[in-house]
Amino acid sequence: MATGRTLSVIYNVLNQIPFADYVIYSNGAAVRDLKRAKNIYTEYMADSVTRDVVDYLEKYPVYYEVYSGGKQHAQADKAVYFKNKDLPVEFLEQYMKSINNHKSISDFAKNNNVEKINVYYFDGVYYDEIKKFLFTYPYIDCTSPVSGDIEITLKGVDKAKALETVCGQLGISKDEVMAFGDADNDIKMLEFAGYGAAMGNADEKCKRAASFITLSNADDGVAAAVEKYVLGKKPKLLVSACLLGENCKYNGGNNKNESVIRLDKYFDIVPV
Numbered sequence: 001m002a003t004g005r006t007l008s009v010i011y012n013v014l015n016q017i018p019f020a021d022y023v024i025y026s027n028g029a030a031v032r033d034l035k036r037a038k039n040i041y042t043e044y045m046a047d048s049v050t051r052d053v054v055d056y057l058e059k060y061p062v063y064y065e066v067y068s069g070g071k072q073h074a075q076a077d078k079a080v081y082f083k084n085k086d087l088p089v090e091f092l093e094q095y096m097k098s099i100n101n102h103k104s105i106s107d108f109a110k111n112n113n114v115e116k117i118n119v120y121y122f123d124g125v126y127y128d129e130i131k132k133f134l135f136t137y138p139y140i141d142c143t144s145p146v147s148g149d150i151e152i153t154l155k156g157v158d159k160a161k162a163l164e165t166v167c168g169q170l171g172i173s174k175d176e177v178m179a180f181g182d183a184d185n186d187i188k189m190l191e192f193a194g195y196g197a198a199m200g201n202a203d204e205k206c207k208r209a210a211s212f213i214t215l216s217n218a219d220d221g222v223a224a225a226v227e228k229y230v231l232g233k234k235p236k237l238l239v240s241a242c243l244l245g246e247n248c249k250y251n252g253g254n255n256k257n258e259s260v261i262r263l264d265k266y267f268d269i270v271p272v
Contacts, residue, residue: 002159004116004143004151004185007032007070008098026067027143027153027185028162029115041165044113045154049139053117053152054109056133060126065099066109067116072098075105082120085147119150145183160188175265178229180214180222181206194265197225237267244271 001017002024003010014020014034022040023032031041045053057064063082065072084092102108109117119134121127127148134150135142141158143151167174179186179193182202187209190196198210199221207213215221241248245256263269 002028002163002179002181002186002189004118004145006067006072006098006115008072009095012094022166024159024162024166025070026115027151028157028159029067029153030070031162031166032070040169041162042113042115043154043157043161044115045117045152046139047110049154050109050114050117052137053134053140054106057117057119057130058106060121060130062119062121062126062130064105064117064119066105066112066114067118068108068112068114070115071100072118073100073102073105073108073112075103076101078105083148115153117152119152121148121150124148143183143185145185151185158188159186160192163189163192175262178225180225181210182217195229197221234266234268236270237263238270238272239263241271244269246271 001010001014001020001022004027005025007023007025010023010025014023021033021035023034024030025032029043030039032038033040061081063074063078063080065074067073119130121130131144131150134140134152139155140152141155145151163177163179164174167177173194174192175194177193178195178197179189180197180199181187181190182199184203184205186202187206190198190206190209190211193211195212196210198207198213200213200216200219202210202213212225214225239260240255242254243257243260245254245261247254249255
């Protein structure tokens with residue numbers, strides 16, 4: 001699983017997929033080996049960057065969280081600035097139970113390894129001003145998967161880089177990877193994967209980055225794509241054997257063509 005959330009709020013989801021071996025969390029800042037209960041990759045924000053971002057946010061009446069140690073941390077008295085737009089109440093109630101509150105979130109952030117900073121601001125008064133600063137600050141990467149939300153990681157840290165790290169450790173090429181996403185924090189991951197699938201309800205930027213588009217979340221789009229491209233039978237394609245590297249030409253050679261060979265991703269190739 002690849003998520004922008006922390007470990008502490010996704011175990012209810014992981015319990016639904018007990019066969020999962022790894023989880024990429026905090027937008028790629030860490031990868032957890034679930035079977036061995038240990039992190040195999042972390043990429044924290046530089047202390048100087050954390051200080052700059054936090055000092056900037058402290059100027060505004062905004063609610064933000066600091067992700068550290070697989071948990072989210074916040075300042076309780078800043079919760080009044082959080083304005084819910086469309087998140088389900090049941091989710092928020094469960095989410096609030098997992099937050100670690102501090103007297104000063106600024107002090108906590110400056111003295112701990114920070115995976116990600118998440119800004120929640122739905123009123124819009126300062127949103128454009130804050131967004132302009134964060135999206136142009138040179139040492140961080142920002143995404144906004146839902147309206148009014150800004151996710152901040154160290155420059156170069158994203159789900160794609162974390163996924164590439166896992167693949168490298170397992171000896172899996174990106175051509176063998178299928179990834180699904182529906183928001184802008186999934187785009188680089190979809191571009192990395194050999195099979196990058198955007199959900200039918202994904203935003204347009206996400207769809208443009210994908211190799212194909214499946215059904216929506218509500219219509220079991222992940223299952224539909226897996227059944228079609230992984231479990232289903234590929235259509236047969238007749239190919240001249242010499243293009244596949246077989247020495248069957250009149251002169252004893254071949255016309256091996258790598259582009260044709262790579263079509264086996266999509267077809268059951270039958271040499272002729």
